[in-house]
Amino acid sequence: MKIAEDRVRFNVGGRVFETTSTTIANAGRNSFLGALFDENWSLKPGYGANSNRELFLDRNPDCFSVLLDLLRTGDLNIPPHIPERLLYREASFYGLLDHVRSAKWGAFDGNRLRHCRSVSGRAPGDGTAIRAGPDGGCCVAHGSVVHVYDWNMEEHPTLNLDYQRVNDVAWVDPESLIISACERLGRHGDGGMGLFSKSTGELRYKFQVWHENQAKSYTAGALSISNSDYRIFSSCKGRSNEYGIGVWDQVTGKQIDFFYESPGWSLGDADKLQWLNGSSCLLVATLFPRKDNCYISLLDFRDKSMVWSWSDIGAPVTVDEKRVRDAIAMEDSNAVCVVNEYEDLGFMDLRMNGGSLRWSSRSRLMKGKMADEPCYPKLALHDGQLFSSMDDCISVFSGPDWILTSRLRRTYGGSICDFSIGGDRLFALHSEENVFDVWETPPLPVL
Incomplete structure (x- = not known):
């Protein structure tokens, strides 16, 4: 230059x-x-x-x-x-x-995260989800509204879905986000999913599900984004047989595929979707208590096949602590990690279809009496570190054996119902108090 x-x-x-x-x-x-x-x-x-x-x-x-x-x-x-x-x-x-x-900000490191602020007044007891934006901001969904913040935590116009409960939120890019909801997307008409402007709150596009050349009403659930090939995935439930995973093009908004649910599968009720760039597959997890049993699978849309699956049907579960509450795929380790309500981590080998689940309790943080109304734990994977929420703290696991190395906890706010990492920040949404926390990594000191 x-x-x-x-x-x-x-x-x-x-x-x-x-x-x-x-x-x-x-x-x-x-x-x-x-x-x-x-x-x-x-x-x-x-x-x-x-x-x-x-x-x-x-x-x-x-x-x-x-x-x-x-x-x-x-x-x-x-x-x-x-x-x-x-x-x-x-x-x-x-x-x-x-x-x-x-x-x-320094390079993101879960073991060096520092609480930098709390934002109150935006999630009164019914928080659904918090999602970190790619530019350091976030959005918080509760009830029928989504509050959107920039990286300085200044709020943009509120997105209101007219009493239709928000199921999930996902960022497409720093200026656009997708909201999934029940059959009618508020006053905007049929369709359970829409693309909104972060800055203005304007609905830019409604995503439709087509079956036999007819647009169908549907409920959109869990969301996932593949920015490598500009696809959007959502679990869908329709009034007739539109149950499964819908796929839309980010650029045109048109439906380009649909993976229909077959007997023995549980796709339309999925709690979590995760796109895996390395294998070009989609992880689909339906978890307790939405279903009595947990179903986790990997779908390959190139040949419409389920290439890996696991379920706890028939497993000798005698107490609830072995119920799977969240799941996440770890491609570098060829494994799926799950967590139960006592923060025991479980691991399954992606190279063995339907393989056994190996529980590990050495990472357990919570011992003794549980909180009166604990939130279900959530998992996240970021920059080679594994994160798990439990009651009012978030645990950080590092290394090839996922050893507990630190935990994040505030003195108020109550149980954490959801957390999200992105834009070099971690956001934690509390259920008992009307607050969410922002954590970031300080830069290394100048010598």
Whole structure:
């Protein structure tokens, strides 16, 4: 990349700043400041040291000074008199939010997560799901509404489905999310799934299920996204025989496939879907207590086959602690991990169809009396670490043997009903109090 050794002068809100083109180029081509360069990364005429021209910007000079120092050094130093919200707004104007995020957060590490804030007033006792967005924000579903937040936890317009309970939420990209609900998507008409704008709350598209050339009403349940080939998956239940897993194209919104439920399978009631990029398969899990028995399978849509399956039908279950509450596939380990209500982890080999379930209690955290109204544990896998919620804490497991290495816990909020990891943050939704927590990894100290 060619960088001209020219100086650049800015007049920001009446204060003059002078820097070099090398520093400004650190902003990147897609930034506001990157527009000062041509395709060869040379300053465009009128901006170099040989010009007396100042580029005037009617913006906050204090924030510009912080952002300019960030481009020079890579460090973010915010003086006490500058509100962070103001700095983030200015960074957004200049296209430098990614630079701020990289400087503010270290590489995600579950063993170093720090609680950074709690957000209250948005999940009054009936929280359905919390989903981390790709840009560091999140969305919270409860009842018939979804609250959407940017990475600074500023709320966007609320998505209201007119008394239809939200079943699941998934992010398609930083600006769009999908909501699944019951047969009618509120006032928007038939169809249990819609694509919404994060910024405006506008419904952009309704996803339909077609059977015998007719659009059918259906309830959409668990969601999963495959961004590698732009597909959307949802468990579906219709009034006739539209039971199974529907597949839609992200770009056109059209249904492109449907995996119908056969006798002995449990697809339409699935609690969890997970797309596996390595094997191009979809994990489908139907869990207790939705069904008396647990069904976990891997579906290959290339030849419409079930390539792996497991169920606890016939298993010698005498007490509820061996009921599977959540499941997650770990492709690197060729395994499926499950968890019961006492946070025992169980493992099954994906290379053995219908293989046995091996429970391990060495990772158990909760001993003795359970909470009066505990939430079912949830699992997540991120950057080679396994996470499991249990009552009011989240456990972190690391290493090839998944040894318990740390746990995250706040002193208030009650049981955690759901959590999600994304955008280098972990979000935990509490059921007993009207609150969700935000955890992030601080940068390593500068020596």
